[in-house]
Amino acid sequence: MDHVPEHVVRTLWYIDLMARNGTPLPWEAIDRYARRTPPRGPRRRSPFGGGLAELFVESGTLLRHAEPVADYLRGVGWVQDDDGRARLTSIGRAVLAACGEVAEQLDAEDPEVADVALDPQDPLVYVQLTRRLQKAGAGLLVDAYFKADSLVWLIESTNLRRVLISSRHPKSEKDRQTIAVALATVPNGSDVEVRHTSDPALHDRCVVSEGGEVQLLGSSVNGVGRHLTAVITPSADIAKAYRQKYEALWRDAAVVEPQPVRT
CATH class of the missing domain: 1.10.10 (Arc Repressor Mutant, subunit A)
Structure with a gap:
C-alpha cells in the first residue's frame, strides 16, 4: 500500500x-x-x-x-x-x-490468532493458556471457581496478581479457607491478592490485563485440561463493558486474608 x-x-x-x-x-x-x-x-x-x-x-x-x-x-x-x-x-x-x-x-513475532480453542487432548494445553495469560501482565483474573491448586501455577507461570472469586456457591467457604492457607504457605503467595464477592453479577470468566485488554475464558482455569474451552478476545466495546463491570466488583469485594496453618 x-x-x-x-x-x-x-x-x-x-x-x-x-x-x-x-x-x-x-x-x-x-x-x-x-x-x-x-x-x-x-x-x-x-x-x-x-x-x-x-x-x-x-x-x-x-x-x-x-x-x-x-x-x-x-x-x-x-x-x-x-x-x-x-x-x-x-x-x-x-x-x-x-x-x-x-x-x-x-x-512472525506473535503467530497466535486472537481466539484459540484449548483441547483437553492437547498435552500442551496449559502451555497455550499460560502464553495467553502472560500477556495480561499484572492483571486481574476473574474466576468464580478458582481453586488453591492453581495458585502455584498462577504465581510461577504468569504475572497476574489479582484474583476475583465467588462466595455464592455451596463450597465457596471451604475453597476460601484453602486459598487463605495457600496464600500464607506457597512461595511468593503474598504477591497475589484474592478477593471474593457474593454479587450474582460475577458470572463470566475473564482476564483483564494490566493495560485494560480483556480475554474471555470458556471455563475456569482448573477446568482446562478436562473440558474443551476457548479463549476469546472480544471487540473493544464489549471489552470495555467487562472491564468496568469487574473492576467495580473488585473494588467492593472482600479480601481473602492469608491464614498460616495452625498446629
Missing part, C-alpha cells in the same frame, strides 16, 4: 503490537512515536557530496519531518481512543494486514 505513508503504517503496527501484548499505547504517545525517526543503519555516500548530502536520504528524496498521525488515524476510523489508550479498529487491522510486509513481521 504505497499510498499509506511508511510512518503511518509503522505506527499502526506499533499500536497493535502494544495492545496485543497487554499494554495499549497511551493516546498522547502516538505522535511521539510516529514523528520520531528510527535510527538508520549504514548508508552509501550521496553522489551530491558536501553539506548538501545531509539533506538527502539514500533514495535521493528530500528529508523532512514526519507529520502527526493520531488525529488522522482516529478521523479515518483506523484507531479508537479507549479510555485514553489506543487500539486498532477492525478497519485499522484490515489496513495493517494489507500492508503485507509489516503484517508478516507482526505475525
